[in-house]
Amino acid sequence: MSEQPSDQQGAPQQQVSIQGIYLKDVSFEAPNGPFSLQGQPQVEINLGLNTTQKSDNVHEVLLSVTVTAKLNDQTAFLAEVHQGGLFAVQGFSKEELGPVLGIYCPNTLFPFAREAVASLVAKGGFPSLMIEPVNFEAMYFQHLQQQGQAAGNA
Numbered sequence: 001m002s003e004q005p006s007d008q009q010g011a012p013q014q015q016v017s018i019q020g021i022y023l024k025d026v027s028f029e030a031p032n033g034p035f036s037l038q039g040q041p042q043v044e045i046n047l048g049l050n051t052t053q054k055s056d057n058v059h060e061v062l063l064s065v066t067v068t069a070k071l072n073d074q075t076a077f078l079a080e081v082h083q084g085g086l087f088a089v090q091g092f093s094k095e096e097l098g099p100v101l102g103i104y105c106p107n108t109l110f111p112f113a114r115e116a117v118a119s120l121v122a123k124g125g126f127p128s129l130m131i132e133p134v135n136f137e138a139m140y141f142q143h144l145q146q147q148g149q150a151a152g153n154a
Contacts (some may be wrong), residue, residue, distance in 0.1 A: 012091035016100060019086035021112055024062060026120065027080040034076075034125030041069040041076050045131060047139070051101045054086065061085050061105040065113045067121070067129065079120045083113035102140040110134055 048064040063083045069076040087105055089097065114131045121129040 014091035014096075015088075016090075016104060017088045018108065019058060019088055021083070021085045021109065023081065023112075023116060024084040025080070025082035026116065028077065028120045028124055029075075029079075030077045030124045030126070031075055039071055041071045043129070044068045044070075047134065049102065049106055051105075057088050057090050059087050059089055059101055059105075061087060061101060061109065063106050063109040063113050065117055065131070067117055067131070069126070077121065077124055077126055079117050079124075081113050081116045081120070083109045083116065085109050098144075099137075099140060102143070103136045106134075106136045110136070 044067070046064075046066045046068075048062075048066075050062045050064070052060045052062075054060050061084070063085075065079075065081045065083070067077075067079045069078075085105060085108060087101075087108075089100055092100055110133075117131060118129055121127075
């Protein structure tokens with residue numbers, strides 16, 4: 001994501017560059033093994049996002065994906081991936097920075113996290129798991145709305 005300034009009179013150039021994408025933490029548990037799965041499991045997927053400013057223009061974004069598969073109240077497997085990315089972000093106001101870190105960055109990280117979860121599940125001996133695409137824009141604005149409601153209730 002790179003944008004040119006709207007006026008050429010010294011306005012700061014908006015730019016986002018990927019400094020690195022990496023797995024920060026990975027966990028897989030299959031307490032009853034893959035052969036205990038007789039039937040269609042109930043799969044629950046939870047997403048989390050955490051951002052940390054590492055320096056003036058560099059932010060670490062961690063996308064966490066937790067997948068729990070249960071059958072008859074027994075856990076078939078639990079897979080958790082924390083997909084990290086370092087992003088250099090320049091030329092954005094505070095108001096513009098939120099959507100960059102809350103929408104653009106997780107959209108960039110999600111395919112890597114999805115592949116890592118699918119690989120863990122397959123290596124655990126379970127049938128293929130494909131996580132559907134996620135609308136991070138809707139999630140971001142829902143989060144803002146919840147924050148606004150919480151501030152109104154305080």
